Amino acid sequence: MALMSYRLPTFLVLCLLFSYVHGQPGQLALTFYQNSCPNLQTIVRSVVSQAIANETRMAASLLRLFFHDCFVQGCDASILLDDTPTFTGEKTAAPNANSVRGYEVIDAIKTQVEASCRATVSCADIVALAARDSVNLVGGPMWNVTLGRRDAKTASLSSANSDLPGPSSSLSTLISMFAAKGLSAQDMTVLSGAHTIGQSRCLLFRNRIYNDQNINTSFAALRQQTCPQSGSDSNPAPIDVQSPNSFDNAYYVDLVTKQGLFHSDQELFNGGSQDNLVTKYSTDAAAFFSDFAISMAKLGAITPLTGKKGEIRSNCRMVN
Ligand code: HEM
Numbered sequence: 169m170a171l172m173s174y175r176l177p178t179f180l181v182l183c184l185l186f187s188y189v190h191g192q193p194g195q196l197a198l199t200f201y202q203n204s205c206p207n208l209q210t211i212v213r214s215v216v217s218q219a220i221a222n223e224t225r226m227a228a229s230l231l232r233l234f235f236h237d238c239f240v241q242g243c244d245a246s247i248l249l250d251d252t253p254t255f256t257g258e259k260t261a262a263p264n265a266n267s268v269r270g271y272e273v274i275d276a277i278k279t280q281v282e283a284s285c286r287a288t289v290s291c292a293d294i295v296a297l298a299a300r301d302s303v304n305l306v307g308g309p310m311w312n313v314t315l316g317r318r319d320a321k322t323a324s325l326s327s328a329n330s331d332l333p334g335p336s337s338s339l340s341t342l343i344s345m346f347a348a349k350g351l352s353a354q355d356m357t358v359l360s361g362a363h364t365i366g367q368s369r370c371l372l373f374r375n376r377i378y379n380d381q382n383i384n385t386s387f388a389a390l391r392q393q394t395c396p397q398s399g400s401d402s403n404p405a406p407i408d409v410q411s412p413n414s415f416d417n418a419y420y421v422d423l424v425t426k427q428g429l430f431h432s433d434q435e436l437f438n439g440g441s442q443d444n445l446v447t448k449y450s451t452d453a454a455a456f457f458s459d460f461a462i463s464m465a466k467l468g469a470i471t472p473l474t475g476k477k478g479e480i481r482s483n484c485r486m487v488n
């Protein structure tokens with residue numbers, strides 16, 4: 169009995185150590201491709217870096233691609249599947265159509281990764297790494313990404329339409345839609361800081377700049393210049409009025425000065441439960457960066473396919 173009570177804890181500690189280093193089937197791990205594709209992270213970073221050098225906005229687009237992948241069936245690259253006459257994917261869903269960008273960059277990464285380590289790395293992991301590098305390459309934090317996600321053989325148009333929040337969402341809707349994915353209100357407020365980069369089309373913020381009450385009047389007037397009451401639906405505007413090309417904490421300063429572009433953004437600073445956190449991030453970029461990295465890891469861990477589930481697609485746009 170004495171022996172037993174000594175050996176069992178030792179065994180458990182060794183198991184824990186082993187799984188921490190190597191990962192367990194069913195879990196994501198930092199070292200997943202360490203032996204099978206040692207150049208993976210170098211390839212991803214280099215292609216993402218070139219894409220951003222060509223067009224800065226691509227950093228924002230790749231970050232959003234990851235969010236829209238993970239919120240629909242989990243982080244399984246379901247968003248990448250093209251429609252065919254016999255298959256309906258997620259690309260035509262309302263939040264994605266004429267909106268989500270970056271598919272060609274993922275293709276370019278996949279081509280190079282396949283050339284280096286064939287049939288080994290999932291498209292879902294490539295999307296997760298591309299999002300991390302995008303943030304870091306435009307001034308945001310760096311963090312380690314756990315890997316081992318596998319690619320879905322299915323997609324869900326209906327989940328893409330129902331599970332992604334829209335720009336007119338209330339605070340309570342935002343909190344409950346993130347809770348449905350296992351993310352807290354704080355995760356929601358931190359991840360919304362992604363809106364410190366990128367652009368939006370006029371039709372998605374028109375109602376806010378003409379009809380909302382809690383909006384900075386000079387900011388509303390500025391946005392109205394290129395987003396008329398009717399027409400010009402696709403005219404772009406930066407989401408962060410101050411520094412749309414750099415990943416910083418300016419988004420939270422925007423909210424404190426009532427310059428959130430979407431109704432949903434300003435809901436985070438409108439006298440409700442997230443006001444204190446928004447105020448903190450508006451003055452403490454280091455806290456935002458460190459919390460953002462933590463919440464991105466949680467976003468990236470939403471119901472991944474692991475072990476023998478799913479597949480490693482050879483072309484990210486179609487099932488094998
Ligand atoms: C909290 C709820 C959220 C809502 C309601 C929301 C809504 C939107 C909308 C309406 C757009 C503009 C789309 C267009 O013009 O077609 C947008 C853009 C964007 N969103 Fe969100 N979003 C949310 C959360 C997030 C999260 C969690 C991330 C990433 C972690 C994210 C990253 C982005 C980025 C980077 C862009 C700009 C993309 C580009 O320029 O290509 N958003 N979002």
Ligand SMILES: *[C@@H]1O[C@H](CO)[C@@H](O)[C@H](O)[C@H]1NC(C)=O
Pocket residue numbers: 219222223
């Ligand atoms: C560079 O960016 C432009 C958009 O600004 C895009 O049309 C073009 O395809 C990109 N080229 C490459 C090589 O990524």
Ligand SMILES: *[C@@H]1O[C@H](CO)[C@@H](O)[C@H](O)[C@H]1NC(C)=O
Pocket residue numbers: 310311312
């Ligand atoms: C990532 O992990 C490596 C090795 O475990 C560590 O040396 C490095 O500091 C970590 N990087 C970050 C940004 O956390």
Ligand SMILES: *[C@@H]1O[C@H](CO)[C@@H](O)[C@H](O)[C@H]1NC(C)=O
Pocket residue numbers: 384385386387424425426427
């Ligand atoms: C409105 O925005 C301007 C910056 O354009 C800022 O200086 C001002 O403080 C804001 N007003 C309010 C009430 O926050």
